[in-house]
Amino acid sequence: MRLLLVEDDRTLGDAVRAHLESEGHIVDWVITAAQARAAAGDEFDAILLDWQLPDGSGVQWLRDLRAQRGPNRTRPVLMLTARDLVADRVQGLDAGADDYLVKPFELAELSARLRALARRASGPTETRLCAGRIEVDPVARRVLADGRSVDVTAKEFALLEALIRRSGRIVSRSDLESLLYGFDAAVDSNAVEVHISNLRRKLGRDAIETVRGMGYRIAT
Numbered sequence: 001m002r003l004l005l006v007e008d009d010r011t012l013g014d015a016v017r018a019h020l021e022s023e024g025h026i027v028d029w030v031i032t033a034a035q036a037r038a039a040a041g042d043e044f045d046a047i048l049l050d051w052q053l054p055d056g057s058g059v060q061w062l063r064d065l066r067a068q069r070g071p072n073r074t075r076p077v078l079m080l081t082a083r084d085l086v087a088d089r090v091q092g093l094d095a096g097a098d099d100y101l102v103k104p105f106e107l108a109e110l111s112a113r114l115r116a117l118a119r120r121a122s123g124p125t126e127t128r129l130c131a132g133r134i135e136v137d138p139v140a141r142r143v144l145a146d147g148r149s150v151d152v153t154a155k156e157f158a159l160l161e162a163l164i165r166r167s168g169r170i171v172s173r174s175d176l177e178s179l180l181y182g183f184d185a186a187v188d189s190n191a192v193e194v195h196i197s198n199l200r201r202k203l204g205r206d207a208i209e210t211v212r213g214m215g216y217r218i219a220t
Helices: 010-022 033-039 058-067 086-095 107-122 154-165 173-181 191-203
Strands: 002-006 026-030 046-050 077-081 099-102 129-131 134-137 142-145 148-150 208-211 215-218
Touching: 002 010, 002 033, 002 173, 010 026, 010 107, 026 033, 026 173, 033 058, 046 058, 046 107, 058 077, 058 086, 077 086, 077 107, 086 099, 099 107, 129 154, 134 154, 142 191, 154 173, 154 191, 154 215, 173 191, 173 215, 191 208
Parallel strands: 002 026, 002 046, 046 077, 077 099
Antiparallel strands: 129 134, 134 142, 142 148, 208 215
């Protein structure tokens, strides 16, 4: 998943980003509400949001986000905050948060809550993502083609998951680059094409369709 982390505690932010990236996620980390507003024009699978930010309230930013049009208006949001009163939880959830995690927390629980949010976004009973003969298990991080297990790299898994989550849609190369690398990474001009080529070699030439001049689409 591509995640937006909005957290001004640099020690915690470093730990959360390192943990999530070790699990294969792409994490864009910002520390202010202004930076979060600028980043929100990109597409994320989920947002991890601190309540108290240096330039304002994360809860108010969330309210503003939910009131706007755009790709992240309905994205899952997990609040990360030291505010543990019931009234605080109610306020955060009423502002538009999908879940609420009180600091300090275990990183394993953070990962589990993100998986739960992803399952809810995909469907209440869906544990695997399927497109034609391809299956992706986001929890076990496994790929199956015609029922057989296929070894893929972390980037290949992220690309395949991104395409399957957008099954039926054409995804541009620039969108895939942002989903795979985030907005502050240096990306080789042919990086996406290399990953696509490797996935086709492992899954079959017909697994991913090239739509000339527009992007890529998973076969269904």
